[in-house]
Amino acid sequence: MLETSEIVGLFVAAAAGGAINAVAGGGTLVTFPTLLFFKTPSIVANATSTLALVLGTGGSLYGYRKHIDPVRVWLWRFVPVSIVGGGLGAWLLTRTQEKTFANLVPFLILFATVLFLVQGVVRKFIAKEIDVNATQTDRGVWLAVVFQFGVAVYGGYFGAGIGILMLAALGFIGLKNIYEMNTLKTILGSLINLIAAIWFMASGLINWPKMWVMTAGAVIGYFLAAHYSQKIPANRVRQIITAIGFLLSGITFYQQFVR
Numbered sequence: 001m002l003e004t005s006e007i008v009g010l011f012v013a014a015a016a017g018g019a020i021n022a023v024a025g026g027g028t029l030v031t032f033p034t035l036l037f038f039k040t041p042s043i044v045a046n047a048t049s050t051l052a053l054v055l056g057t058g059g060s061l062y063g064y065r066k067h068i069d070p071v072r073v074w075l076w077r078f079v080p081v082s083i084v085g086g087g088l089g090a091w092l093l094t095r096t097q098e099k100t101f102a103n104l105v106p107f108l109i110l111f112a113t114v115l116f117l118v119q120g121v122v123r124k125f126i127a128k129e130i131d132v133n134a135t136q137t138d139r140g141v142w143l144a145v146v147f148q149f150g151v152a153v154y155g156g157y158f159g160a161g162i163g164i165l166m167l168a169a170l171g172f173i174g175l176k177n178i179y180e181m182n183t184l185k186t187i188l189g190s191l192i193n194l195i196a197a198i199w200f201m202a203s204g205l206i207n208w209p210k211m212w213v214m215t216a217g218a219v220i221g222y223f224l225a226a227h228y229s230q231k232i233p234a235n236r237v238r239q240i241i242t243a244i245g246f247l248l249s250g251i252t253f254y255q256q257f258v259r
Contacts, residue, residue, distance in 0.1 A: 050197050116164060116168040163185050
């Protein structure tokens with residue numbers, strides 16, 4: 001049986017993690033340390049956090065439902081590599097040490113946040129705007145597909161910050177509507193985490209009582225953030241995403257190299 005303090009702590013952490021994931025990604029950096037705080041083994045904590053957040057994604061997808069149709073054209077390009085990469089990353093987690101890959105997390109988040117921050121300037125500098133109906137032979141689109149595969153592998157392995165990475169890539173291939181970008185990011189991130197979660201369940205790595213508590217919190221956090229973030233001007237959402245990226249980068253640098 002879970003104690004009341006643990007139930008409250010896990011629920012609040014999952015709600016916060018779901019909200020962060022709905023806006024930019026990085027909710028794992030709230031849920032994962034909270035599970036560790038409550039004496040959950042690290043790999044079990046990672047697996048439990050992944051499953052709880054992916055089950056909570058339904059609230060976010062419902063909140064973004066009106067933006068799904070405009071991004072359908074991109075799904076067939078990104079879904080297959082997201083599924084394969086997510087499975088590969090989950091497989092690697094159960095067979096390798098976490099520390100080496102975890103040391104890359106701060107650099108990945110920082111790099112992606114800087115990309116997201118300067119994407120508009122860079123796009124104007126290179127004078128290349130890619131239309132939403134770009135052909136599948138377009139070099140920029142397929143570079144984004146390859147990048148998405150790498151993001152998916154990382155997402156299946158640990159996952160913190162994959163939303164920031166995907167938003168950066170989507171911006172560079174020409175998507176401009178931040179809400180459509182968030183919708184596509186949420187769908188792809190959900191697939192990555194779902195594939196990883198299936199592998200973790202098959203491997204017996206889920207703490208089920210803790211997972212159900214966190215799922216309830218994540219659903220609420222996802223839905224509220226997905227719904228209310230659309231009432232904020234797009235520029236403000238971009239500012240929030242950038243701030244979250246730098247904050248997550250600072251936290252992970254501290255966790256990996258200072259503490």
